[in-house]
Amino acid sequence: MGTLILSFPPPRNWQDFEQLTKDVAKYRLAGDFENHGRQGQAQDGVDVYGWDKDDVNSGLQCKHKGHTPTTARKIVTTITTATIDAEILLADNFTPKLDRFIIATTTFRDVDIQTHINTLNDSRKGKGLPKIEIWFWEAFEEGINKHSELAYFYYEEILKQFKQYDKDIHILSLLKHSLSRPAFNTTFNAENNCDDFLKAISDTQRAFSTGKLYDRDGNLLTSSYAAKTLSEQQDRNEIVIIESLLQKIRVFTTDNFKNGNIEQRT
Known part of the structure; x- marks a missing residue:
């Protein structure tokens, strides 16, 4: 792909975002991840599940948020702390017990959300509960730029547009x-x-x-x-x-x- 760092719009629908999340997890966590359940089934707060190279199991919840019709970069809605807390409650009761719970979202970094996650993790230490992480869209862009096969798989037209194809x-x-x-x-x-x-x-x-x-x-x-x-x-x-x-x-x-x-x- 060369050295040009590209920006990528989030997928238009939640199905594609869930698929992208699974593929990014495979690279980011160096493990084997699969979709959990199918559409219509109760998923207990987990859309993608798998194990990393260190045998740490992770559940990922995908939160696809809407964008303005004029630009895929501008977020209409953001993820809220109430949404995060509700998803964590589900993940805490997931079977098998999770070592790590990741909320993957198409929204961009928010310091208030990051602070909320850090505070939650501090309060959960020593209680046998999964560690909480959040992957904002910037983390996805970083993964796509780092692993060219993801860019070719999901963003062929953007590569052609910027002569990186x-x-x-x-x-x-x-x-x-x-x-x-x-x-x-x-x-x-x-x-x-x-x-x-x-x-x-x-x-x-x-x-x-x-x-x-x-x-x-x-x-x-x-x-x-x-x-x-x-x-x-x-x-x-x-x-x-x-x-x-x-x-x-x-x-x-x-x-x-x-x-x-x-x-x-x-």
């Missing part, structure tokens, strides 16, 4: 994202569903061949270009090797599942 980086960023799903990070004997595993392999193969990345429900997450269009021949050769490995994994799993060598957990 590189087609190869865009392709490789999408491929990296496609290989970051749990199917590739979880040991095989810990997989809960063989069909889901095979679907993840299939979706990844499609990302390599078409440049389009879908979630498990078939929704298009983002798109780039087919991996075979990378500019360097060495990169294209390595892509062929990876695609071959993915196909071998898919065939091996399918055959052994059909033969009963791999048993489905119930």
Whole structure:
């Protein structure tokens, strides 16, 4: 992306913000994070849940706030201390018990909110309650600027506008994202569903061949270009090797599942 520090507008809807929060958490906390529950389910104050590299578990609550129609930078509403206190009350009763509770918001830094959080943490010390953090939009911008794959995933047009776009980086960023799903990070004997595993392999193969990345429900997450269009021949050769490995994994799993060598957990 170069050395230019860019400003990014918050996502227009809460669904995209929740997805962005999950991805930023993976980088910021160096761990594995997933959406908690689905729309319509009681989530007990937690939208995103996971563990960091130090085995500290965190729950994140996403607060997407509105903006003026003329500029995505101007906040119409701000997060309040009452909202924060209500979400903390839910998080304190979350199962499993949280080590850390993070409120992620599209609003910008507010010293009064920061002071409120600090005061709360002081009063909660030694009580076995999760530590409270708040990520304002500036923290998201910092993460997006630091990790170019996030910028390419969510803000391709802004990169093009400021002449920070590189087609190869865009392709490789999408491929990296496609290989970051749990199917590739979880040991095989810990997989809960063989069909889901095979679907993840299939979706990844499609990302390599078409440049389009879908979630498990078939929704298009983002798109780039087919991996075979990378500019360097060495990169294209390595892509062929990876695609071959993915196909071998898919065939091996399918055959052994059909033969009963791999048993489905119930």
